[in-house]
Amino acid sequence: MTEDINNIEEQEIEEVLELPLLASRGVVVFPYMVIPLLVGREKSIEALEKAMLAEKEIIVTTQKDQEIEEPLADDLCLVGTVTEVKQLVKLPNGMIKVIVEGKKRGRILEFVEDDEYFEARVQTYDDGIIETDVNWKALMRSVLNSFEEYVKYNRHLPAETMMGVNNIEEPGRLADVIASHLELKYKDEQSLLEALDVKERLEELLGIIKDEIEVLKIEQQIQKKVKKQVEKTQKEYYLREQLKVIKEELDLEEDSEINKYRQQLEELHIPDDIAEKIEDEINRLDKTPAMSPEATVIRNYLDCVLDLPWGKTREEKMEIEQAQLVLDEDHYGLEDVKERILEYLAVRKLAPEKSGPILCLAGAPGVGKTSLGKSVARALKRDFVRISLGGVRDEAEIRGHRRTYIGSRPGRIINAMREAGSSNPVFLLDEVDKMAADFRGDPSAALLEVLDPEQNCEFTDHYLEIPFDLSKVLFITTANVTHPIPAPLLDRMEVIELPGYTDDEKIKIAGKYLLPRILKDHGLDNEKISISTNTIYQIIRRYTREAGVRNLERKLSAVTRKVSREIVEGRERQARVTTQNLSKYLGVERFKDEKAKKKNRVGVATGMAYTNAGGDILDIEVAVVKGKGKLILTGSLGDVMKESAQAALSYIRSRQEDLGLEDDFYERYDLHIHVPQGAVPKDGPSAGITIASAIGSALSRKPLRGDYAMTGEITLRGRVLPVGGVKTKVLAARRAGITKIILPEENKKNFQEIKKQVRRDIKVHYVAHMDDVLELILMDGENNEV
Template identity: 50%
Template structure:
């Protein structure tokens, strides 16, 4: 380490750093020549060829300087570096007409003093530019730099195995820092600017530092490239191996006569997954399942499960939407064309369409259509879907007792499948369909779970944005689905489920509504179904009313449609046999075709009676007129109730007896009647179960009539719940009850005063035909119902009430409260 390293001096011409004469110049593009370096290159530019010619004709000396801009053919003083190398031209070859191949050897560094000419070639005056006159440098630093450069160079050679051995050995055999720096820089690929910087540097140690920095950086780049190439090579080798194995599998499949191509199947699955544009979670899950399928035997049970799972998931409309129709007027016309009546439902749907037009992002609207069977709940849902431009799917919930029917089964089980909700989405083919939850009140529960609880998430707008079916195990957005449920009885729907729905009641059809529905929809539909033309069959008005009154007894129109179909079948038989070409259906002809009437209208006796009162009742098939009969016999005060009565109605009868005991003396009734007489209260049609509180005023009136021997008007019907104090409380089903009164030719209907707002919902024809008398006390009921001239009390007559303005349906304006007789 104590030895001093000698630096060999450059060979310079006599005179040291004095200026030499003019000499030709070659501007090199992309090349830098170092002293003691032999360089082979081609010359194509005319000025360079002229410079070489001049050098050959002279002392064969030429000044080689690098050009700054490699892409430029024009040469000027600014485009050339100042420092270059004076070289000797050793050989010139002419392989082509316009190109010379030249071999030069660098002699010494030189610096441009002045460029004297550019035509016909570049000439310049230059002077030698030797290294700084340091004969001795810092031994330790210089030796450390030489070792560092050699170590980096060794690593560089390992990363670049194409390096010539002579070049490598030339570096290892030398300890001259100037030679090592110039020899390495001149023979490895470096930028022109980097080589020029080393050439221009006068300090040998700084040259070594610059070269060490370059080699270190280049080694990192080469190492990274090598790692990339190794990874690429490994991937290529893996792909080649997989390709080879797949080709073997194809050959084996062909030998076994198997048509299945696992590779193509997996590729198809992956392409379908990519096209769906799923969220990352869903896409990664499906791709993972597809890759698992590829590793499984094609005929294994698990492969079949995965294949079925992928097929189900890929068939779902993840991003498929139908364009909604948000024209309120067109929707109104569509609903009016498909259905008669149902004004509440139509208005609610039009409101829904209007809101969606103004606020398209609104979600969570879940409607429940509630009403008796056959009133058109399912068909109106189809019309809503058509009016809104949504796909329609029906989900029948009647008798569903398993939670898995809603949420689906785990796909690991044999025979597993998605739940009914996802099945309906798949069937509809869009992400924003209308799904009808039919018979939601018929859901059951068992040891397999409670399906109504599973529906809570489906019908909750805050939760169904990420509904997870047990089969697909992926979040599916149900917030764009319009759910419409149907129910016959709200009492069987769990309260949390009912709370998530907006209930719209569809009441039973009136006689007039049934007639219009039959003429507009049922008869044309059935005639088309039976192959009959309008010119062959004519329905008279009384024929349709006969079918409604004498052959059906229902809230809806299903039985009416069946009877119409029965009539048309018999007509088709007559026409097909050639017995008749055209049939006119009258009331008489309907009787001939269908036989004896199944139902006869209730024929009320046309005179007043004692102890017989017309009550009004609501049933699932509409309103009914219910006569209450009371018989008073000598006895010991027993009360007997018959007619298949429920507990509520029995309690109403007991309450009525207490009311009569309180007010009976005013009407000439023995105060001790409950001790000396047996009272029998009977509701006819004893086989029909009856229950409800709304017969209270009817029973009181019948008791007062029977005990006071005063007749009750036969053209009056009543409904209302009674309290012990004689107050008349409101009831439900007023629309159906008044329709029953109208059908049975009743002229006056007594109803609770608190039901006056419900009068607006009555049919206009009913309001015009009936005199409606709202009351709030039992005395008012008796004043209206008991026959005049036979009343034994009270002494002062009650003030008469004015009937309602029937045509408009407005609530009447009454005088001051009617005083109760003392």
């Protein structure tokens, strides 16, 4: 900024001084003004110390750019104020608080020093003595009257301010004192400081004051309008209404947040009735105070409903050959499941608008149910989302919470659709058999609408309160067993059983999928470790007992971890894991060969059971002791098994003559039925013939053939009823080394569904009556183990 000093008429040039310089940011000091300043920059502190050693005079000038931390000479205004340091206090944080009083204006002629601190040659100016004629008095009075009006409208200035101003007679001093009380931008203040001509200074000041008065009047009008609409205590609502009036006065655009919501709504392809409801919510948000709890509820609702994939679909790839390659690449075996998925793809290609089926993959843990869902999504090129329903007891987890309080949220179905980003994802509902009902509702009942192709086109979440189309979603559910699933829900699903893997399949899965992935995760390769096929077979037979391959994967990981440690400790040769040194890596064998236990025993029958962990075999033991005809049941048996035991005992009593039993045996003896592993709960409708066989053997003292395993339910008249889980039970018997099994006649079709490789190793006897079972396995003689 430059000034033409030659045109100065009424001010007087006093002298030229060499003074230290203090650069301020955004603060303009006027003559006759006392003001505290905080000083922290090194150059400014050095300048203050220099001033204190001299006459305590220092020139204060303003930076042109307030953001500059270390200004240079070109960054400073050339007109400032020569001030006297009245007080200097050093603060604990290293800064200095200084109080200065403005004396006169000064113009920087040149900088003498600018390294350690600024020092400049300063030309000082004094307003001089002015003869105040009528024109001067009129101008001064106009300035005073305007300033008095300004003080009346400005609530930040006390009324006593006018008392100190009215007594000033010098025009220049009057202008400087009034300017120091105004709330102006620093550029306007600097312009007044640079006005060396007193008359021009007063005229410029008068114009500034009048402009400020107009702004204050408009602000007061706005405040009056707002005050009529709201109560004084509603501060937040008051501020909101004030903002609204400002928008009306200045004709500003609407709130950007509201605009964003409306723009998102316009981009969605949704029915008119739904769009109208969302528009109503946006209008409610616009009228609600921003800090109100209700605004938060509406905002969360709009974020949710506008993020849903309304009409957005992912293009499907209906290439059957490619889909089959993907499924074969990710999973070995499971031919039934793969065939059903390929059939679904074929139907979708011929009838794209057909609603997707609901597949239920039922099987033991570790057989690949969840990973199959991911493979289906990859084969279809669709998005994949997964929800775990294990332990869910609250209906609101499915349908959402009603939007009546802060913290309410949509259900898991709608949340998952937001994550998917499309309206036709592959949706995996995991562990659907582990839901439960309590006082908070029945989540399985809430799933009825979700999984019904005729209803889910208008699924209504309690939180959304508007229908959302789920008909394009491919739902896949998983369960370990199907009997806990309520019948109405099970009726909506197409159950595909995954019975588990044979030993041969596990070996191939380990070699093709598990072992390569495990070696990569542990930083190993085939040059560092070698695990033979016989070793893997040994791990399967002696260290795991499962339908899936999860424990097999854990055991292989345990082996590779120990090899990794050996390599880190200095092993250089390839580690060869064989059947001879397997115990070195996995310890003592957990399972022995079941063939050694297949003895003919009295009162002990081998049954086949279906558990959450897959199939298993278990021995049912019956002991006859003297007593009064009590039936004792132990082994954590459920109600169904207890009823099967009662029915089996009644059948044996009806055949007492054929078995050679005494007429009053049921009055003189107690029967104790026990199923080993008593800590494990057991229940199910398939142990009837096993219990009846054990009771008949124990009472007749005739041994049962130990090379047979059986399953089937029994009626009071001895009819054998069909059971479920035949595939899983047969595989469990095969793993245990049993080659002869007894199945109900009506389960013959289920056995034919098992692979030929398995059926070739198993000899099946189909029975329709309990008499056929006893005739087959009840032996004569008592020369076996009891």
